[in-house]
Amino acid sequence: MAIDERFLDELNARCDIVDIVSRYVSLKKKGSNYFGLCPFHNEKTPSFSVAPDKQIFYCFGCGKGGGPIRFIMDAEGLDFPDAVRFLAKEYNMEVPETGSSPQTRHVRERALEALTEAARFFYAQLHGPQGAQALAYFQRRRLSKKTLNNFGLGYAPDSFHALLDAMTQKGFTKEELEAAGLIVRSDRGTYYDKFRNRVMFPIIDMRGDVIAFGGRVMDDSKPKYLNSPETIVFNKRRNLFAMNRAKKTKSEYFLLAEGYMDVIALHQAGFDSAVASLGTSLTEEQARLLSRHTKTVIVCYDADTAGQSAAQRAIDILKKTGIRVKILKIPGAKDPDEFIKTKGADAFRKLIERSDNDVRYRIEAAKDKYDFTEDDQRILFLREAAGIIALLDSEVEQDVYTTSTAKLAGVTPEAFRQEVKQAKIRLRSQAKRKMHREVRAPAQAAQPRDRSIHFDNVRSARAEEGILSLLFADTSLMEQMRRVVSPDDFSSPELGKIYGLCSALYNSGRTISIPALEGRLEPREMDLLASALRVDIPIDRRQQALEDYTQIIQEQKLMRTAQTDAEQDPLLQKAQMQRKNKGFAE
Template identity: 75%
Template structure:
């Protein structure tokens, strides 16, 4: 672990999870806990809970859960050390460098240095004899030298070892260059440059560090774009191209474009809030990154079918992150770059002023799919539009879009209003059916939400969850508890692992908290633990509860240990093991 355990404990003790979460989520108190709409999935009914006494959050909808550090990791798209540093700054605490792994810190430092020097190499190549064709390519795209310099654009020579030779001459090892994603290793063991004969776009994070590259061919060969692989410093899901520049904008909105050239053209034309995702569809982490700098995002993807499909997906992701979303339609051009070249920056600015909100865009997109000269086509459009409008919660919004859509299709408002009501009825029925399916599958619903974790013995696992809930509520129970049940007695390996870590915390004199375990647990394991901690047991009943849980765990272990039990009748085995006394969970043994 990169940061000292004692510092993690001190930071966690200072953190107020309600204060931290409320910076991102509107919370309302209900009983001892606070509730709000989950920031990690799209929901209309608040299922996101924050428990100040346990210093944890948990979503009953998507299963997300953890302590303050895990929340910051999820919401800000940070890894564990960076989330700790993020919170430490909030509480005016200095993260002790002595606790970091020196080897890991040095490796990261060398990788970042290699990427920075590679960017310098590519830039020098662009403006040297080898870069004549690449420089001409950028000039034909009407990029000024100032723009090329601002973005650090470069050129990777048409060679298998030009970068490799230049970087090793500076003292970098092949292993360091491979860790930075700059070179690759062939099957026969030789190393070669990953980027060759491509114009190069450095990817720079919000701290100003070069973390990767995008490379584009200058002809029609494939692949058109080649991006850096995932490395210890580069995660394409958590970064946006040009965010290092866009974060300084004074604009009230951000422009989300599809590619590097669109973003660069927009910046050159004066739209300095433009960013793009990195060779993938927009991700939840990228949307949350945007929320740190703006409240409004205008999507200006390409006008082709793929761009429209990507726009529809981006709308849902951006709205889930709590952003106001507008969609830019680009008439007579395939993308922003082409439009600006043809009609200029001022014309593009007027397009922005007329950009649609997401509902109007969806209705207009549906309109484009149908031929209104055919009655059956108009009916199909109205049904699709009714489904879009029926999903709106605000009745005023529904009325406004009902009226405008009826006018668009040339039908009376009353007739279309009835279609919207029918769509609402269908939507309510679907939601009701989904609820019933969940109710009819209690055994499946009792399984952990994370599909990679499965309880083979539900009865024992429930008792194991209960035991952990007791332990995290009252650590004084552990000495008695550990005498009677060991981690290997648990039927669930994950729950046994958590129990073992809790014992280790106790033995080291540390508090048994979720925050203390987050560095050693996988995200899905933390979520499982937080869900288990939802069990509330009053102090006067904890001893009896512990004894009952331990009895159930021991009983189920004994059943598993019976030789040849795999072929035994489960009902007969249950009868043989059944105990007459009533258990704490309300069942008989």
């Protein structure tokens, strides 16, 4: 999607990157920049920086960097056009439709229209003669008529073409229905309904549009659940079931469940902040979506082994966003739906009040792995628990969990405190070894973090980065630069591309800035540029720096040219071959 450049300039002029990032990251000002914990990788020491004067962010830990649009792309899991729409909405701006592909807009609009009509069709089927079995299934699950209506639940008839026929009569083509994920084309080229003889759960996005479906069988046949494929309007990693309803909650926490029925049962019981991931384990995009609406998430996955393993994975993903995580244990039931049916909503609310924080949960989970009647098993548990506690930043928290865990395992707090101390020493030692490995590899450290980019000539590439840093600091240097260095002089194709784009911006009278290049650079190229702009060169040194950088670039170019010429010289190649053969003979 090509977006009008004037619109992008206006949008970028309105964006305040500190304000935008602050909605996701707790920032503290240090000097002229702001710092916080990176939202894109797990860290305990702030390495994520925001420079308001340059309108850029950069993480010294993972190497991600860019402007406001790139930040929203990564934080919300959006592509460039959708990130532009996201920010435009925040600043009450309308993205000019002339800047997008009419064909793409048409496909998207028709997909949403088809999905809406399909939801109506499935709903009508549930309440028609063919839906008697499905309606009875929902009634056995104790769902009220109001709940059925609120969630738009439906039924897909036991037919290969019921939906196909109904939708084609409404004017939708087979290609449009396939693009919406509603029908499937066979190897023979014929089309048939994707969902058959299943109760249907519409998946609705934050804007209230139906974007996909989940279908469940009413018996024990497989697959139990069938979800829509990813389409132009649906990405399962970026959406949560019932988020369109949960976002309106006044609750101080969100409940994260495993399945559609758990979420619906929770809402019916009055827990209106319940959501679920869509057929996959929780993703970072979904965690970031949650972090925009709550500071606390209570994970209430199924009580089986698979559910508890998924809960362990969800803890790290949620904590990475700064969310406070608690874990709900469900005694005497396999999931929230079953517990509420047998014990009631009040009993479930008491479970929530007694939910464990993630540290206590992990220690309890570790305890369940060992037989405490065996001394060697208790020792193994204490070592694992010490590793969990050693990761805590707060000494108070460490002391509390050290005491309680020691009591749990039947040892003295003093003895276990020594084990925690040893675990902390091991962690520090691992960190030191990692640092030493990095120090011992200076040539590798000089390379970009993204290994898909490699500097063949590190000396020249560093000077090329310096040229870009000067240019972004003082655009007036462009005229002088163009007389002495061109994109073709750059040893790094990526840095040469950036320099060429900057030259084009200058020619068109646009501002040379990170935001102006968003949408023109690949993410890896944007990271590279943001890294190059970390270094500020004082005003009184810029002229000398420019001369030094251009001299290095020209010298290295001459060396590359001479080497290429030598390699192409047939007489030289013959002499080299003779020397090589002589060496073998000896």
